[in-house]
Amino acid sequence: MATTFILMERISKISRTRLPPNPSKQDFHGFSKSPVLVTRLIHYHSIYSPFYNPNHTVKDRAEIDLIGSISHVSSFIRYPKFRVSPSTRRGFFAYVRVGRKKLEQLLFMDTGSSLLWFNCLPCRLDIPEPIFDPKVSSTYKAEDCNLSDYCGGIDSTFGVSCDRRNRCAYSIHYGNNEYSMGHLATETLVIGSTSKQLFGKHEEVVEHVVVGCAKTTSIYTNGILGLGNTPSSLLKQRSYSKFSYCLGYYDDRSYPYHTLIIGDQAKQLPNGTPMIVQGKYYINLVSIRIGNSLLDIDPMIFKRNPDTYSGGMIVDSGSSYSVLPQVEYAKFEAGIKNVIGSSLIRSYANMVQNHTKLCYFGDMYINLAKFPTVQFQFENDALLKVDERSLFTQVTDGEFCLAFLPSETMFNGYNYSVLGIRMQQGHYISYDLGKMMFSFQQMDCHEVDGYVHDEL
Known part of the structure; x- marks a missing residue:
């Protein structure tokens, strides 16, 4: 645990500046919608990752990728042949800071699910630190079963129920013995790659986001950033119709420019x-x-x-x-x-x-x-x-x-x-949910820096 915490602190030191959110646009809920959300992505094998192990050999990393791939594709299947428990997500992770104290979480980027969730105290399993404590966040508010649309089951990708305190409990089963269970709540998120090397001074505060506060999970991760197209996703909650990411060649474990962009200004590619x-x-x-x-x-x-x-x-x-x-x-x-x-x-x-x-x-x-x-x-x-x-x-x-x-x-x-x-x-990948188009373009991801500045 101590090693993980030190590595998370190492990551945190890369990003410590901010700009205020832009309140000029309003989404359909009436909340301020940031014009563009940009954050660094860190691959599981990256030297910046809390999972990085300098003693891992080429064979070790290859086996991790193979098992992780089979496990993740198996999660699409209800009764898979291949099961890993407890499981660790092994792709790309995004920086998201949570709550009043801006606790930094490294969330697994998942285009195959929608809910953004992270681990919360008290937690019943061994999971990576740091763990979010709702009690110390003045911006945290549990979803009320009588008032929340989400507790009414508007998103069929996970189950909901009311507990004895009238809070909205959720349960996600990913298929490969993987699950996340806890409560739905609204919380403030800070999303941004504030490393000056990447994007200068840019981060966005996104308020009143419905998130999952996990009390138990089978997945060894801080949480998951779902980028699916169902009502619970950050995309739908803020009426974003586009998101994109740029991935470099992750065999280069020191590559710093993998990037996630969420926003309607995301570049539309011809291909x-x-x-x-x-x-x-x-x-x-x-x-x-x-x-x-x-x-x-x-x-x-x-x-x-x-x-x-x-x-x-x-x-x-x-x-x-x-x-x-x-x-x-x-x-x-x-x-x-x-x-x-x-x-x-x-x-x-x-x-x-x-x-x-x-x-x-x-x-x-x-x-x-x-x-x-x-x-x-x-x-x-x-x-x-x-x-x-x-x-x-x-x-x-x-x-x-x-x-x-x-x-x-x-x-x-x-x-x-x-x-x-x-x-x-080696590509910039774009999802246009309005036009229902998937596009891609070969690109070294450091070029995204200039594109983001142009759009802001």
């Missing part, structure tokens, strides 16, 4: 594809091209059918690995093997469940330096172009593997397609 929102964010994959070779995939497998709730590729911020349906995965793997040919020696030692991962001996940055660009074409001719850094992951000092998994083998026969965060690296 966009229609998005379907049904609990999660879905896009339609049309084709895959490895160099000059077009794979013979069936685009109907990747097309979302909103009537049957089937198909489509989930855009996921919590899984490092991407997932393809079994048949299409086999074609993709065959295409990769065809390009590599006999130039590298294959390793068969890396297995997960009944799946032998596609792995080779060597250093992917050296041995795959001339690997051709792979293009994932989505509906509306939106091309996501990626290189070896997004396709593969180094699993030991002398081996690397394809960072994709076949869905049916891994997930109880379920047919899933998932665009993981490794595939989103």
Whole structure:
């Protein structure tokens, strides 16, 4: 606990300036709506992360990413094959300060859920410090069952009930034995990356946000920042129609520019594809091209059918690995093997469940330096172009593997397609909930600094 607290203090020292909130805009509740919310994102493996372990080897980090990916995708499934308890979220985390005393919390960024929640005292489990104490915050107010719309069940993504003190209790079950339980409340949040190196002096105070105050959870984290599109999300509460994030290559553990932007000024990119929102964010994959070779995939497998709730590729911020349906995965793997040919020696030692991962001996940055660009074409001719850094992951000092998994083998026969965060690296990613468009653009995230200043 002491080590975690010291590391959190180390992070806190990076950001300690503020600007007052801009009250010029009003949301549909009548509250002040900040024009744009910007905060740094920290990856689980980053040297700035409270989870950072300098003794972890390449193999350790690779296993953490693999287990975390399988666990997170399994959380989409009610009765998953793969279970981890207690679990730790292993993607990107956002800085959010909470309450009157602005207690800094590092919340897991999750596009697959909506409620923003954090741990509260008294808490029944071993969880990361610091833990928020509602009793010392004058801006904390528990939601009253008789007065709260949220306690009336307007958001079907979690359960609500009234306790003996007439407070609104919530219960979220994520599917993979993961849960968060506590009370709903309104609280003041301070959101901002105030490091001068990143965004100069900029932070925003957001008042009267309905949040979850967790008293028990199975997830080893400060909490979760849900970016889903249901009534409980920060996006909906403040009528934001856009959010975006920029992810650098997180194998560089000292990279400081990963960024989350929430606001209607979020840049609209030209390379966009229609998005379907049904609990999660879905896009339609049309084709895959490895160099000059077009794979013979069936685009109907990747097309979302909103009537049957089937198909489509989930855009996921919590899984490092991407997932393809079994048949299409086999074609993709065959295409990769065809390009590599006999130039590298294959390793068969890396297995997960009944799946032998596609792995080779060597250093992917050296041995795959001339690997051709792979293009994932989505509906509306939106091309996501990626290189070896997004396709593969180094699993030991002398081996690397394809960072994709076949869905049916891994997930109880379920047919899933998932665009993981490794595939989103090196891009500015934009979600437009008004136009229902998902767009992306290759970018070094330090360039976002100038964009934010232009918009403020």
